[in-house]
Amino acid sequence: MAEGLKFGLDVGIYGRTATRDIILELTELAEASGFESVWLADHVIFPAVFESKYPYSATGAFPIDMTQEPLLEPIATMGVLIGATKRVKIGTAVLVMPYRNPVLLARMLVTLDVLSAGRTILGAGVGWLAEEFAALDARPFEARGRVTDECIDIVKRICQGGEVSFTGEHYALDTLVSSPGSVQRPHPPILIGGTSNAALRRVARLGDGWLSTSVGPDNVGERLHVLRGVCEVQGRRFEDLSLSHKFFINIGEAEQRGDGSRVPGTGTPADIRDDIRRFVDAGYDRFIVRYRGGDAETQRVQLKEFMAEIMDKV
Incomplete structure (x- = not known):
């Protein structure tokens, strides 16, 4: 594995x-x-039934029939995994910020960071499933971008610790006292998910890095060009941002996009090594992988091959 290159494993809670x-x-x-x-x-x-379109598939269909499959909540799961580990960082890829009250969420994140001795990473996104927003009585789906911005701001302030107040369009807090703050100062790393122009503006304004998915090495350069531009507008140094990418791997089967091109992260080990190298050439240093196509034994085989033929040879 190349020095400085990091790999993360999505443990699949749905x-x-x-x-x-x-x-x-x-x-x-x-x-x-x-x-x-x-x-x-x-x-x-x-x-049980929803009309929202999944933004990361050509058809808009979610890749798993969730009326038939289990689903666990990530914040509760993070607490268990922190207790089960001593070394690895624990991150969200990504947490839908409007789903939870931001004060409660921030205090949960502080708690997790304290109990893990500073091993948490917040991947933050706006969400896509309008019907889930309604089920959770969240802030309006149509305002989810602005709501997310305010949630991130509140999380940062509460993680920093001390007296906290906030006045925004969707949230207003009288002065609160947050103690302790997070171990990581001034807050755990915040990676912004999403590939839209709005998401990239959020990276430049509020993020420590960008967590991309669905883009491939052929078109990530255009998105990075946009990100450089919005960083310049915001007075941010593009070079100060970390770049992480999430692959859904399928070793041995080259999945096809709607245009007939190969889905990055699928195909032969050489194909996938080439995908990763091209992202590294673009400035990426972390790759998060998940296999979600089969049963537990198939997943074990896929991850064993990924470690031996890809992760250890890049």
Whole structure:
């Protein structure tokens, strides 16, 4: 593995392998091997029927029938995984910020950072499932971008500790006292998810880095060009941002996009090594991987091959 290159393992808290034993098995694998971190996605409840379109597939369909599969909540799971590990970082990829009251969320994140001795990473996003917003009685789906910005601001202030107040469009806080603050100062790293121009503006304004998904090495350069531009507008140094990418791997089967091109992270080990190298050439230093296509044994085989033929050879 190239020096400075980091790999994270998404332990899959939704889908058929989202069971206690498998999640803990994957976490133990990460802790005992070369993975730098473990990661959790965020859904709380899936409506039985929904019309919202999943933004990371060509058809708009969610890749798993969640009426048939288990789903665990990420913040609660993080607490368990922190207790089960001593080395790896624990991150969200990504947490939907409007789903939870930001004061409560911030205090939970502080608690997790304290109990892990500073091993948490907040991947933050705006969400896409309008019906889930409604089920959680969250702030309006249509305002989720502005709500997310305010949530991130509140989380930062509470993690910093001391007296906290806030006045925004969607949240207003009289002076509160946050003690202790997070171990990581002034707050745990915040990586912004999403690939839209709005998401990239959020990276420049509020993030310590960008966590991309769905873009490939052929088109990530255009997104990075936009990000450089918005950093300049915001007075941020692009070079100060970390760049992380999340792959859904499928070793041995080259999945196809709508235009017929290969989905990055799928195909032969050489294909996937090439995907990673091209992202590294663009400035990336962390890759988060998940296999979600089969049963637990197939997942074990995929991850074993990923570690031996890709992670150890990049």
